[in-house]
Amino acid sequence: MIRAREIVKEYLDGDGTLVRVLDGLSLEVGQGDFVAVVGPSGSGKSTLLHLLGGLDVHYTGEVEVGGIKLRGLRDQELARFRNSHVGFVFQSFHLIPNLSAVENVLLPSHFGSASLDARKRAEAMLDRVGLLSKKDRAPVRLSGGERQRVAIARALFTGPKLLLCDEPTGNLDAATGAGVIQLFHELHREGLTVLAVTHEERMSSAARRVLRLKEGKLVEEPSAHATPGGGS
Numbered sequence: 001m002i003r004a005r006e007i008v009k010e011y012l013d014g015d016g017t018l019v020r021v022l023d024g025l026s027l028e029v030g031q032g033d034f035v036a037v038v039g040p041s042g043s044g045k046s047t048l049l050h051l052l053g054g055l056d057v058h059y060t061g062e063v064e065v066g067g068i069k070l071r072g073l074r075d076q077e078l079a080r081f082r083n084s085h086v087g088f089v090f091q092s093f094h095l096i097p098n099l100s101a102v103e104n105v106l107l108p109s110h111f112g113s114a115s116l117d118a119r120k121r122a123e124a125m126l127d128r129v130g131l132l133s134k135k136d137r138a139p140v141r142l143s144g145g146e147r148q149r150v151a152i153a154r155a156l157f158t159g160p161k162l163l164l165c166d167e168p169t170g171n172l173d174a175a176t177g178a179g180v181i182q183l184f185h186e187l188h189r190e191g192l193t194v195l196a197v198t199h200e201e202r203m204s205s206a207a208r209r210v211l212r213l214k215e216g217k218l219v220e221e222p223s224a225h226a227t228p229g230g231g232s
């Protein structure tokens, strides 16, 4: 599903020096896998997600997602790739405050309320995350966990095979976060590929693989799901 090779990503610092955030990073994620990426603040986790999702194209190396090589795609092709292949979930939900839950889910359709099919689909996605009964509520009238569920429903709307999540439980208390983690777990069981950047222990223990971002590279960590007796 994801294949990244020899990724080097540098930022220009305030004083004009180049800072290398990703330094020859490689990554392979199989279809249907559930991967957690952990690492301290500033280690480059969000940077990596942006590259994998086609939001940032300024790097060297190769990124291939769902068989599509991102290098060399034109803006329009990249936009199409993002729309059809990946769903993004962010720490701060990114919901539009003056739209209802169902209208937020509909956003990726570009048809708004015009298309009945799109609306039905948006409602089906809200049903999937357990929020159909609150479909007409504005985000301010939803709890944090419910807002994140709406954001997940929106990410699922276009039928992506891959969910890229940046600290999806970062703004939630432990109990609410646990519910959202459970939802990711179910989506993974239904065949979705999930890659989540997280500080949350429970998220990384729900994942099948845990990768630590360290000095610009990813190192595989033993996970709770590692095959018994594996070891060295």
Ligand SMILES: Nc1ncnc2c1ncn2[C@@H]1O[C@H](COP(=O)(O)OP(=O)(O)OP(=O)(O)O)[C@@H](O)[C@H]1O
Pocket: 011, 012, 013, 021, 039, 040, 041, 042, 043, 044, 045, 046, 047, 048
């Ligand atoms: N647009 C930018 N310009 C310059 N430097 C940047 C830019 N974006 C990120 N950086 C730097 O790159 C490094 C990695 O940032 P990134 O946001 O990927 O970290 P992170 O692992 O997601 O951190 P956190 O856990 O705090 O979200 C940091 O040192 C950051 O200051």
Ligand SMILES: [Mg+2]
Pocket: 045, 046, 047, 166
């Ligand atoms: Mg980050």
